[in-house]
Amino acid sequence: MSIDAPIDESLSSVVEYDEISCEMCLQLNASLSFIAPLEAVLFDIDGTLCDSDPLHYYAFRDMLQEIGFNDGTPIDEEFFIDNISGKHNEELCSVLLPDWEFEKAMQFMVDKEALFRRLAAEQLEPISGLNNVCKWVEDLGLKRAAVTNAPKSNAELLISMLKLQDFFEVIVLAEECARPKPFPDPYLKALDALKVSPNHTFVFEDSVSGIKAANGAGMPAVGMATRNPEQMLRDAGASLVIKDYNDPKLWENLQEMLLQKLPL
Template sequence: MTSTPCGEKSVESCKSSLAALAPLQAVLFDVDGTLCDSDPLHYHAFREMLQEIGFNGGVPITEEFYMENISGKHNDDIAVLLFPDDVQRGLKSTDDKETIFRRLAEEQLKAVNGLYKVKKWIEDRGLKRAAVTNAPKPNAELMISKLGLSDFFDAVILGSDCDHAKPYPDPYLKALEVLHVTKDHTFVFEDSVSGIKAGVAAGMPVVGITTRNPEHSLIEARPAFLVKDYDDPKLWAALEELDKK
């Protein structure tokens, strides 16, 4: 197994990244940005909520601010970051934001390209699978349900149910425990810096998906390799190589 990021390398260079996991036991997925392109909905929900309460003098947050300070983080950490002098207000505000997000998700949520193709690949091989997310439980359940994946996952692991959420490895370590699999035969799909760091810290190769986050940021978190989505030839070359083993 190589831990050298190969976001910009050839298909051939990425083939061996997962091969050492054979025989593969399980695949773990983040939810936000990994199963679905939800970041635009979160951004709009945060922008609407923060503007309503007069954050930043009522000036709407920018997408750059959202990506740098909010995307991929747990709400407890966001509350501290945005409202360091009144964390309780921050927690109430993030709860209000989630209500807005769920309204938007009901209408606009879409799967990342190729998701159902990789879903079939996993099902055909009888692999175990879990969703591992920092999202609040109502959000996770809504997104998984809207995507038609409620019966696909063997378990849903929430950051809030662990001692530490991502970027700590705790949620991914708990997923391994719940599924009764080992890190040496499991890999992770993630789209955020904090998520990739969590998977790597748990000892697994992480396939980074460049849904919204810039490649250079993701590469610094040391994924096995990066793909555009689940249709990316680099991913299928690596999975085919894994099958051969």
């Protein structure tokens, strides 16, 4: 399901993205140690549940080349990571097509997303270990939501292909929020919908904008280094960076929380 209820004003005042304190930043960057007890886990979708970034890269590369972007030279993965990954389509209009009328630029993005969905329908794979972490969340009875900057059609396709329709209690789309990631609005909306505190919730994210959004909403983020460099995710504020859901670092943290009854 997707939600369109207004954000609880008391919750939205927990942390403002533009005014997050240095003290809070340091706390979030240090560890996940202040979560106790754990109530919920939030997930980004692209690059976090599934290795979809290469498909977005291929779609952008081919379509930008078709319109003569960069003098017709195909963009490389470094350009994609630095300028495209994790950004909302409205922002990408100004980043990639600043001289185009907005309506024309948005139609380009719509066409690109259609190409992405065709590629995803043929090639999409879950991040290794995803089923294990989903089972862990379910076994503990934790609340969970998917929170994404992706268009609704993309989110629905990916969640369906991953067979997670019954796993998520809530799906929050940035297009239903006042502001997308890197602002905290989508994550604040998820917290409000699940009726949980940011002090008892953490986030899985693979992008700089997503990590900043999670931190801005008062939650630590586990960075998924599926494609983006580990140091980039750490610099963005990730409390822990893992390669996939089988990473021993993740399970050491989770096991410590359960066995010692300590914060994650």
